[in-house]
Amino acid sequence: MTPLLEVTDLTKHFPTRSRGFRPGGGGIKAVDGVSFSVDAGQTLGLVGESGCGKSTTGRLLMRLLEPTSGSVRLDGREIAELRSSELQEYRRRVQMVFQNPSSSLNPRQSVGSAIAAPLLAQRITPAGGVKAKVRDLMDRVGLRPDHYNRFPHEFSGGQKQRVGIARALALDPQLIICDEPVSALDVSVQAQVINLLEDIQRDTGVAYLFIAHDLSVVQHFADRIAVMYLGKIMEYGDTPRVFGAPEHPYTRALLSAVPQPDPAADRSGRIRLKGDLPSPADPPRGCVFQSRCPVHTQLDPQRRRLCSESVPSGDIACHHADVAAEMLATTTSR
C-alpha cells in the first residue's frame, strides 16, 4: 500500500546575501534532506525545538514555499509538478490549521463567511447549499448556530481555533497539516481541542501532520513521530517505540528535559544539554547534533572522528546509536 503522503529527501535552502566582509556562505539550510510518510487516517507528529525546520516543512508540503530539491507525493502524484488548476485540486485535499487563530482569521469577516470561504474559493456548492454546510461544520466542531454572524474578536482562543478547524474541514480534506494548533491555548482548553481533533479523525478518517514542540501532546496524539534538529530528522519511528525506548541521544535529552508534573518523579536520569542551537547558517559538519551531544565527548577519538562524516540514512541519525544508550545510562547514574 502506498502511503497517502510520501516525502523524500525534501530540502529547502534560503539564500543569504553576502554583506561587506561577511561572506554569504551556502545559505540557511532550513530543511535538509527530510524523508517521512503519512498513511491515510494516521497521525505523524513532527517535533523539535524552535528553528529546527518543522514549520518550514509544513509550508513546503502546502506548497506555500517551493522546495529547493526533493519530492513530495500525495497518492503517488508529485506535487512540485502540479500546474495551477491541479494545485487547486491538491489544496482541496490538503488543508492547514495554524498556530495563532487570532492572526489567521480576518477580523472583519464573520465566522460563518470565514468557514464558507474555502467552498467559495473552490466553487463548490454542497448539496443543501453553502449555509447549511457551514452550519453542519460549526456543529461538528462545537460552535453554536448563533455564532454564524459573530466576529473573531467575540470568541475566546479555543473557540477561534475551532473556527480554524471548521474551515480546514470544509473541503473534506484527506490530510490536515496542523502547525502548533494548541500551543497558544490554556491547558484545560487545549485538551478540548485535542479531543475534537481525535473525534474528527475517527469520524472522517482524515490524516494529520501534527507539528508541535510539546512532547506530551504529541505522544498522546501521534501514531508515528519524527524528531527534527537543525533541519534534519534525528529519529523516526512509531510513537510507543520512540517514547519508550529512544535511541538517538537528542531524543533522549529532549524527553528527559520535559518538566514532569510530579514532584516525586525520579530526576536522576536527566540529561542536560549544554549551550544553544548552532546557527542553521553554519551547522556542524557531519552530524549536526555533535556540538551539544552528551555522547560525543565520551567517545574514543577514533569513533569521535566518525561524527564529522555524514550520517547514514535510516530511522536513527546517529553513528553511535549502538553505544549511546549505555553511555548515557552510566554518566547520569553517577
Added chain:
Amino acid sequence: MTTPEAAAPMLAIRDLRVSFPTDDGVVHAVNGMDLTLARGETVGIVGESGSGKTVTSQALMGLLKDTAAEVTGQILLDGQDLNTLTETRMRAYRGKKIAMIFQDPLSAMHPFYPVGAQIAEAYRVHNDVSKKAAAQVAVDMLGRVGIPDPKRRCAAYPHEFSGGMRQRAMIAMALVCEPELLIADEPTTALDVTVQAQILDLLNELQDETGTSVILVTHDLGVVAEVCHQVVVMYGGECVEQATVAKLFEDPRHPYTQGLLASMPSLAQRSERLNPIPGFPPSLLALPNGCLFADRCPKTHLVPDDACGTRRPTLTGLDGHPSRCHLETLQPTGEVAR
C-alpha cells in the same frame, strides 16, 4: 517541614485586590489574593491566562502605582506595607529588595545599550560606586549566571544573545543587588525545553547560593513540580488552593486543580482520552455571585441548596492546605467523594 507561619514570613500578602476601570466597566483582575512566603522559599503561582497571576506580580513590584488601577489590601515585605508607599519611596525597594524577570527578555532590555552597561546601571542605582567598579560587578555577575567569556559578552547588545543567554542576562540584572525577593513571571515560557531545563537549574543553584525567595509565575504545572516548595493556584483572580508542592500533586482539593491535573497529557503514561474542563473561564467584567468555577465544576451537585451558584466560598481547610470550595466546609475532614 516548616510552615510559612512558623518561620516568620518575609512576605505576606493579605486580601490583595486589583481592578481596572475600562470603557466596558470595571475589570476585577485580582479578587482577594493571600500568600505568605518564608525566606529562601520558592512559591509558584499557577493559573491560566486571565487568572490574575501577572497582575498580582505587577502589584508586588509596585508597577501599578500612578496608573488607573485600584490596588487594595496589604503587601507586607519584612513588615513594611508596600501598597502604602509612594512611587518615589517604592524606587528604593525596586531592584534592591524586590526584583523581577519577565517572560520576554528581548522586550525587557534596552536594545541600544550593551548588556553589561544595563547590569551595571541597575547596580549603580542602589550602590554608590564608580562606573568602573560597577562594570566589574556586571562582568562577575554574567559569569555567575553561566555566560562564557563574560568580559567580552558585557559589550554585546541584547540582540546578539540567544534566547537562553538573554534570560541568563536578565537574571544577572535582577540579582545584581542581591534582592530578598525575586519575581519570575513566566521566565521559561518563551524558551525551548532543553534551554528551559538549563534556566530552571540556574535559578535553583542561585537560590541555594543567595537564599533569595522566589515567586515563580507560570502556567506549567511541570515547572512548578520541578522548582517550587509552595504552590498557589489562581482562577478568575482568586487564590483557589494553596499547598506544598507534594500535597498539591498528591491530594488536590479544589475541583479546578483536579481538573487541571486531569486535563494534562502525561509523558509518563499514555491515556486514551484527555479529560478537559468544559467551558471557559469567567469574564472578569461581570463576576458571578457564587463560586467563580461553578459553571464548569463537575461537583456542584454534591453541595446542597445551590450554594455554589449563590454564595462565594472562602478559603478554608486544614493543615496548611486551604481550598476555596464549599465542599471543604461541608465535611471538614476533607473525606468527601473526590
